Amino acid sequence: MQPATAEELAAAIRSGERNAVDTVEAAFARIDEVDGSVGAFLELWRDEATERAAEIDSRRDEGLPLGPLAGVPTALKDNLSLAGHELNCGSRILAGYRAPYTAGAVERLVAADAVPVGRVNMDEFAMGSSCENSALATTRNPWNLAMAPGGSSGGSAAAVAAAEVPLALGSDTGGSIRQPAAFCGVVGVKPTYGRVSRYGLVAFASSLDQIGPLARNVRDAALALGAIAGPDPRDSTCSEEPAGDFLQPIENGIEGLRVGTIREVRTSALAGDAARGFEQALEALARCGAELVEVSVPLIETAVATYYVLANSEASANLARFDGSRYGHRAAGARSLTEMYTGSRSEGFGPEVKRRIILGTFALSSGYYDAYYGRAARIAGALRQQFTEAFEQAELLVTPTSPGGAFRLGERVDDPLAMYLSDVFTTPTSLAGIPGISVPCGLDSRGLPLGLQILARPFADGTALRAARAFERETGFECRPEPVP
């Protein structure tokens, strides 16, 4: 039997059929049972979660209405602020830092009566595709504990796949929600840039970062996105348009909708299991009534290079604030301010963060700015334009989420470029600012999950969710990783 969905749990708690306290306790019992092998959680908030659940139960007992996520145990990625709680971003440099305020998306989650149960692992400062760049813990893929869960939201994806929690929040800059969702056999949504407030999310690349949900099925992801999306004056990039209800139209199907494949994707990096899985996914979409068309986005092959210039340039500026003066780690014995900066940063950041800061600093440095940052910004603008044109021929576009299923832990740690190339299908979406959903599309020959990525026009997140739901109904994937039954 599959574990109860977030939607079912919330309905049962609202009706009084079950208690939020029992639900939260059951989540902690499951975490105690399996997290020793999965390693998703960095910290559990047992007392506070139980108190919050008790308060939800008593509100219900008083006859007061409860929110759409009533009593749903939820995990937060370690870069999302919850007031009073430690937040490390998977880094030693933020050891001991306590968030003084709560992120906008988390506030909305709690206002919907979800119960944050703890924070989960991630690649340091969200830089990575396997969770191995975390300085704090190793997270394993619940489908095969020798495999990477993907990243950077690897803890979020693993916790959901292992049925520790029905719901987690992650963040996605170049694929950090979608790729781990694909690797772990769960649904991951990177909303349109501006759909969800980034207030209280530790910034990596501000023009690309977006918060989104990971869940075991599309309806739960839609429910969660509806809860966290919407205007927030504290984030100037957050759209002022209300989000609306993503769940209500989700069963409407995709009969007659034009779904585009991208010519350059089908001829490029796609081979083996991923290619076969993708072709089968297209057949399933056709059975759902979608009209398959082919579009061209020639610049898609530049996306990884473009992304790594822009994201790292922004990161080098955003991460300048971690210098040992205001929070986190400070190097001992510095005799000058510069020594303190350099010492704190050198001791606090791990190798991947250093590599990226150096790359970003180089791309922005005098004499190289136009050849690197300027060029990447021009190409990203042209790529965005090509997506706009492609969306004139199709309401949705589909690609595999990743060129393959999960890779082995340790396999790519010494080869950053190989690691970057696993983002080949997710970075274009990020650069275009459009929504992207990864929905499971079966298993590869090793028995590991593959993901289908569904892309939509800006702010058509609901259309992508509707297609993901139709696809899920048609294919009937069940997240049942054997190592954590």
Added chain:
Amino acid sequence: MRRIAELARLRISAREETTFASQLSEIVDYIDQLREFDNGAASLEDSDAASDAADNDIPRPADAAGPADREGPTLLDQFLDNAPASLDRFLLVPQVKATPGGDE
């Protein structure tokens, strides 16, 4: 690379320098493929796709000091609690002007 690391306020060991140099040169080679796709036209910076909501610029209490009768720690308290070193309401840092023999 040493110069770039210095600009980024990072000290890298000799071992890191060797590893990073070969990794970064591979990455930069990969990035250099962008040359052939750059026609100097549209730029992300010119694009209006990202929404940029303007704030009304109305003063709001920042809660930095916090009213004296407010319960619990103020934002300033929490800010200072996070600081590696502070004195009264101020952050403590080493002297700004480098000692002789220090860098820069």
